[in-house]
Amino acid sequence: MSNAYNRPDQLSPELRRRVLDTARRLGYPGPDPVARSLRTRKAGAVGLLLTENLSYAFRDPAAIGFLEGLALACEDAGTGLLLVPANPEREDVASVHRAGVDGFVVYSVPDDDPHLAAVLERPVPTVVCDQPDLGTVDRVGIDDRGAMYELAKHLIDLGHRRIGVVCMRLARDRNDGFVTPDRQHAAHFHVQRNRLSGLAEAFSEAGVDWSQVPVAERFDHNTASGASGAAQVLDRDPQITALICTSDVLALGAMNEAARRGLRVPHDITVTGFDGIRAGEEAGLTTVRQPVLEKGRAAGKLLLDTNERSRPRSVNLATELIIGKTSGPPRGGAEERWFGP
Amino acid sequence: MSNAYNRPDQLSPELRRRVLDTARRLGYPGPDPVARSLRTRKAGAVGLLLTENLSYAFRDPAAIGFLEGLALACEDAGTGLLLVPANPEREDVASVHRAGVDGFVVYSVPDDDPHLAAVLERPVPTVVCDQPDLGTVDRVGIDDRGAMYELAKHLIDLGHRRIGVVCMRLARDRNDGFVTPDRQHAAHFHVQRNRLSGLAEAFSEAGVDWSQVPVAERFDHNTASGASGAAQVLDRDPQITALICTSDVLALGAMNEAARRGLRVPHDITVTGFDGIRAGEEAGLTTVRQPVLEKGRAAGKLLLDTNERSRPRSVNLATELIIGKTSGPPRGGAEERWFGP
DNA sequence: AATTGGTTCTGAACCGTTACGGTCCTTTCA
DNA sequence: TGAAAGGACCGTAACGGTTCAGAACCAATT
Numbered sequence: 001m002s003n004a005y006n007r008p009d010q011l012s013p014e015l016r017r018r019v020l021d022t023a024r025r026l027g028y029p030g031p032d033p034v035a036r037s038l039r040t041r042k043a044g045a046v047g048l049l050l051t052e053n054l055s056y057a058f059r060d061p062a063a064i065g066f067l068e069g070l071a072l073a074c075e076d077a078g079t080g081l082l083l084v085p086a087n088p089e090r091e092d093v094a095s096v097h098r099a100g101v102d103g104f105v106v107y108s109v110p111d112d113d114p115h116l117a118a119v120l121e122r123p124v125p126t127v128v129c130d131q132p133d134l135g136t137v138d139r140v141g142i143d144d145r146g147a148m149y150e151l152a153k154h155l156i157d158l159g160h161r162r163i164g165v166v167c168m169r170l171a172r173d174r175n176d177g178f179v180t181p182d183r184q185h186a187a188h189f190h191v192q193r194n195r196l197s198g199l200a201e202a203f204s205e206a207g208v209d210w211s212q213v214p215v216a217e218r219f220d221h222n223t224a225s226g227a228s229g230a231a232q233v234l235d236r237d238p239q240i241t242a243l244i245c246t247s248d249v250l251a252l253g254a255m256n257e258a259a260r261r262g263l264r265v266p267h268d269i270t271v272t273g274f275d276g277i278r279a280g281e282e283a284g285l286t287t288v289r290q291p292v293l294e295k296g297r298a299a300g301k302l303l304l305d306t307n308e309r310s311r312p313r314s315v316n317l318a319t320e321l322i323i324g325k326t327s328g329p330p331r332g333g334a335e336e337r338w339f340g341p
Numbered sequence: 342m343s344n345a346y347n348r349p350d351q352l353s354p355e356l357r358r359r360v361l362d363t364a365r366r367l368g369y370p371g372p373d374p375v376a377r378s379l380r381t382r383k384a385g386a387v388g389l390l391l392t393e394n395l396s397y398a399f400r401d402p403a404a405i406g407f408l409e410g411l412a413l414a415c416e417d418a419g420t421g422l423l424l425v426p427a428n429p430e431r432e433d434v435a436s437v438h439r440a441g442v443d444g445f446v447v448y449s450v451p452d453d454d455p456h457l458a459a460v461l462e463r464p465v466p467t468v469v470c471d472q473p474d475l476g477t478v479d480r481v482g483i484d485d486r487g488a489m490y491e492l493a494k495h496l497i498d499l500g501h502r503r504i505g506v507v508c509m510r511l512a513r514d515r516n517d518g519f520v521t522p523d524r525q526h527a528a529h530f531h532v533q534r535n536r537l538s539g540l541a542e543a544f545s546e547a548g549v550d551w552s553q554v555p556v557a558e559r560f561d562h563n564t565a566s567g568a569s570g571a572a573q574v575l576d577r578d579p580q581i582t583a584l585i586c587t588s589d590v591l592a593l594g595a596m597n598e599a600a601r602r603g604l605r606v607p608h609d610i611t612v613t614g615f616d617g618i619r620a621g622e623e624a625g626l627t628t629v630r631q632p633v634l635e636k637g638r639a640a641g642k643l644l645l646d647t648n649e650r651s652r653p654r655s656v657n658l659a660t661e662l663i664i665g666k667t668s669g670p671p672r673g674g675a676e677e678r679w680f681g682p
Numbered sequence: 683a684a685t686t687g688g689t690t691c692t693g694a695a696c697c698g699t700t701a702c703g704g705t706c707c708t709t710t711c712a
Numbered sequence: 713t714g715a716a717a718g719g720a721c722c723g724t725a726a727c728g729g730t731t732c733a734g735a736a737c738c739a740a741t742t
Contacts, residue, residue, distance in 0.1 A: 002700055003721095011720065029464045034378045034441045035698035038727050043375060044439045045423060054416045058399075058409035068399035074426060075395045080440060081424040082386060085416045098385045099421060100375045100441050123370045343730055344691095352690065376728035379697050 005031055037100060045080035046303055047101035049119055051109040054085050060221060061249070061277040065292030066107060066129070072293075073300025086115045088172060093118035103303045105129060110172050110188035125311070127303045129295060132190045138302045139314045140295055144191050147288045147319040148198030151272060152244070154286075154321065156206045158329045160242040160270060163208075165199065165215040166229035166254060167246040168192050174219040177232070181211050195246045195274065214240075218250070226253020227260075234261065241270060241330030248273035248280035248287055255283065255326065266328035276322060286327035289320045346372055378441060386421035387644055388442035390460055392450040395426050401562060402590065402618040406633030407448060407470070413634075414641025427456045429513060434459035444644045446470060451513050451529035466652070468644045470636060473531045479643045480655045481636055485532050488629045488660040489539030492613060493585070495627075495662065497547045499670045501583040501611060504549075505574035506540065506556040507567060507595060508587040509533050515560040518573070522552050536587045536615065555581075559591070567594020568601075575602065582611060582671030589614035589621035589628055596624065596667065607669035617663060627668035630661045 003010040004019040011019075037043045048070065050057055057063045074081045079102070085095050086109075096118040104119045108130040119126055126137040133139045155163070170179065170187035184200070187193035200210045216232045218225035229250060230243055234257070243258070245251035251273030255265055263269045273280050276289025298315055344351045345360040352360075378384045389411065391398055398404045415422045420443070426436050427450075437459040445460045449471040460467055467478040474480045496504070511520065511528035525541070528534035541551045557573045559566035570591060571584055575598070584599070586592035592614030596606055604610045614621050617630025639656055 002698095006700085015721075029462060030438060031700090032379075032698050033439050034375060034384060035727090036439070036700075037375045037441055038373075038379050038698080038729090039700045041727075043441065044436075045441075047421075054412040054422065055409045058405050058412060064399050064405065068396045071395040071399060071424065074424075075428065078426055078436060080388075080426060080436065081395065083412065083415075083422040083424070085419055085421060087416065095385075095419060095421065097371060098374050098377070100378055100384065100386075121370060347730085356691080372730095373728050376697090377730075379699090379728080380730045382697075 002031065034100070043100045043102045044078075045082045045101050046074060046300070047082045047084045047096075047099045047104045047119075049084050049086055049096065049104055049106045049109065049115055051086075051088055051107075051113065053087065054083055056221075057083065061279065062247070062275045062290075062292050063107070065277075066296040066299075069293035069296025069298075070105060070300045071296070073297045073304060077300075077304045079304060084115075088113070096122070103127070105299050105303060106131065107299075108189070108191060111190065112172070112188050125303055127299045129299045130191045133314050134312075136312060138312050140299045140302060140317070141190075141315070142290050142295070142317050142319050144194035145198040145201075147290070147321070148195040148246075148274070149202045150321050151274070151286075151288055152199050152202030154323065155242050155244070155270065155272070155327065156202060158270070158327065160330050161203075161206065161208055162237070162240050162330075163203070163213060163242045163244055164230075164233035164237060164240040165196070165213060165244045165246070166226060166233060166250050167196060167215060167217055168221055168250065169219045170217055175217050176219055176225075176228075177217065178236075179215040179217045183217075184215065192246055199244060221247065221249055223249060223253030223256060226250035227257040228253075230254035230257040242327070243269060243271045245271065245273050248275040248277045248285060251285055251287070251326075252279060252283060255285075265326050268331060270327040270330070272327055276320075281322075281324075284325040285322075286324040287322050289322050291317050291319075343372065375441070384441045384443050385419075386423045386442050387415060387641070388423045388425045388437075388440045388445045388460075390425050390427055390437070390445055390447045390450060390456055392427075392429055392448075392454065394428065395424055397562075398424065402620065403588070403616045403633050404448070406618075407637040407640075410634035410637025410639075411446060411641045412637070414638045414645060418641075418645045420645060425456075429454070437463070444468070446640050446644055447472065448640075449530070449532060452531065453513070453529050466644055468640045470640045471532045474655050475653075477653060479653050481640045481643060481658070482531075482656070483631050483636070483658050483660050485535035486539040486542075488631070488662070489536040489587075489615070490543045491662050492615070492627075492629055493540050493543030495664065496583050496585070496611065496613070496668065497543060499611070499668065501671050502544075502547065502549055503578070503581050503671075504544070504554060504583045504585055505571075505578060505581040506537070506554060506585045506587070507570035507574060507591050508537060508556060508558055509562055509591065510560045511558055516558050517560055517566075517569075518558065519577070520556040520558045524558075525556065533587055540585060562588065562590060564590060564594035564597060567591035568598040569594075571595035571598040583668070584610060584612045586612065586614050589616040589618045589626060592626055592628065592667075593620060593624060596626075606667050609672060611668040611671070613668055617661075622663075622665075625666040626663075627665040628663050630663050632658050632660075 004016045071081055082101055084099050091114050093114050096115050103125040106116055106128045109116050129140045170192050184196050204210050214233045214236045216229040218229045243254050245254050251271050254271050258265055258269055265271050273285045273287040276287055280287055345357045412422055423442055425440050432455050434455050437456050444466040447457055447469045450457050470481045511533050525537050545551050555574045555577045557570040559570045584595050586595050592612050595612050599606055599610055606612050614626045614628040617628055621628055
């Protein structure tokens with residue numbers, strides 16, 4: 001039976017025809033994929049776990065790029081890609097237990113996400129992406145800290161000392177407001193924690209008291225959040241000369257807010273992002289470009305590479321500082337430098 | 342064993358604790374999802390079949406919107422979404438046979454796609470989207486023909502009689518060039534066939550000889566294709582007053598080409614699209630807006646609705662004609678109308 | 683003491699496939 | 713003619729759960 005479908009060489013054409021004929025006559029729909037998976041111990045699919053609602057994956061430009069790369073890798077290997085529903089609001093990890101997959105890719109979830117813990121308990125290979133190196137599973141990422149440090153250096157060189165920051169969510173709880181240094185330090189999102197830490201390091205080296213820098217956190221990741229975060233920072237300190245956002249999406253929102261206030265970028269205020277998405281590029285945003293598609297592809301390749309010996313592996317992809325037209329010297333920056341620290 | 346994990350009420354807490362303890366000690370990783378699926382006959386996932394390479398789903402704005410809606414519906418139901426790799430170049434339908442899913446959504450594949458045939462042979466519910474009504478499975482779509490007819494009417498009312506068309510691929514073979522009426526009629530892509538047919542009907546009614554209208558087909562769906570298609574049409578007949586594209590992406594490309602030639606839209610030439618994507622909206626494109634997200638959500642709801650009695654169902658969603666600033670009367674249109682048919 | 687009722691626990695059957703090894707038949711060659 | 717070899721076919725045992733029937737046990741009732 002099985003042979004008739006999958007192993008035509010194991011039996012005579014005559015018998016094969018007869019088997020297939022009667023199978024059709026009996027209404028047999030072909031071998032059941034689930035039973036086959038059980039027997040062969042191959043599901044033919046990899047699971048993807050995201051921190052956000054499933055549909056978020058299709059709204060965020062960076063996530064879309066990552067998914068495209070991952071899909072590319074899956075396609076090459078002829079594997080399916082299973083999007084695992086993991087509602088961050090609920091602690092329900094049943095979906096992780098229920099997923100019939102040969103491996104997991106975990107993309108940018110908080111360190112303490114129960115879904116991540118559930119994945120790590122499953123006896124399948126796993127690749128974490130944009131997360132701390134766990135030492136036990138493969139990892140793909142970038143040097144968020146170093147890249148942000150470079151961006152900060154660029155701003156410092158331009159003369160900026162009085163700055164504000166808008167960042168994405170730092171933990172699983174919603175906190176749309178200013179962030180204490182403690183919260184920054186304890187942030188459960190690896191990416192945000194490292195980007196902030198790169199900023200803190202660079203500006204501290206330049207003599208800025210980081211604890212006085214207004215950092216506005218936003219739970220939702222869209223331009224509206226960028227705008228309201230920027231507004232909050234500007235209300236707190238109208239004197240800032242640069243607004244650093246930890247993503248391009250937030251930065252685009254911040255630019256909207258700047259425009260709304262009649263502030264010209266970069267003359268009145270410098271705005272920077274992070275990611276290197278298309279819309280940011282079109283806006284001439286100063287940012288760090290990271291290879292999101294390559295990140296997805298690398299994660300898929302790592303997961304589907306059957307060479308077990310070399311696990312766990314850790315891959316860091318290169319980023320590039322893009323100096324666009326949204327950054328410039330602070331207004332009256334030259335004079336300020338004379339009086340600066 | 343099973344009860345200890347899934348049915349805590351069926352046994353004493355004491356025994357449950359003992360079972361779980363020894364399970365952990367023996368390194369038991371929890372119930373195997375595949376074996377469970379086999380027994381319960383529930384995979385906890387729905388499959389998505391696309392005509393294009395998997396990664397295309399993340400590059401095309403309309404596809405992304407559809408996926409977002411579908412993901413939303415899956416999330417509500419706690420189901421996973423399996424992207425089935427279906428390379429259109431190969432006839433390899435094994436991926437369809439291998440997919441452990443409770444149902445399929447088939448999105449805009451050609452009528453004669455072997456993957457579609459393979460899906461229909463599987464004994465699971467199926468929803469086809471942007472495809473002809475098969476009568477045997479659920480269907481979600483829009484009235485492509487009627488919507489394009491309305492758009493054509495708008496152009497006819499403005500006075501356009503000499504037009505050109507750029508359309509997406511009509512069949513599985515690559516044909517980057519002009520399309521004969523025969524090929525239009527025999528097109529294997531339901532959506533394109535109907536949009537062209539709506540155009541043909543409207544313009545024929547207005548006295549235009551449709552067989553003389555240049556229709557350029559492009560296999561790849563991106564702005565470059567839109568530009569080259571527009572170029573081909575304009576080279577053939579520089580006198581056309583309107584360029585009708587069967588998608589917004591193509592239309593944006595066509596506008597690039599118009600600009601390259603120094604043609605001003607809509608003063609020198611009218612350009613229209615179809616879909617209602619964000620980028621088109623920002624460009625002020627005259628187009629037909631269709632609810633892509635709702636389409637995906639409706640497909641998911643239909644598939645996950647367990648009420649079998651009412652199958653098969655057919656859902657048509659409403660579209661809206663958006664008159665933007667890329668359509669206007671033809672240059673000297675008023676005079677031409679005096680001499681027109 | 684025997685019956686009844688209820689709860690907790692155990693064991694076996696089954697889901698549908700694939701892998702494997704054994705039987706049987708045919709062919710080849712000494 | 714007999715033995716060895718090879719090919720075709722078939723039967724059976726997992727794979728790892730879930731489910732359900734019924735055994736075992738305990739307490740309450742007759």
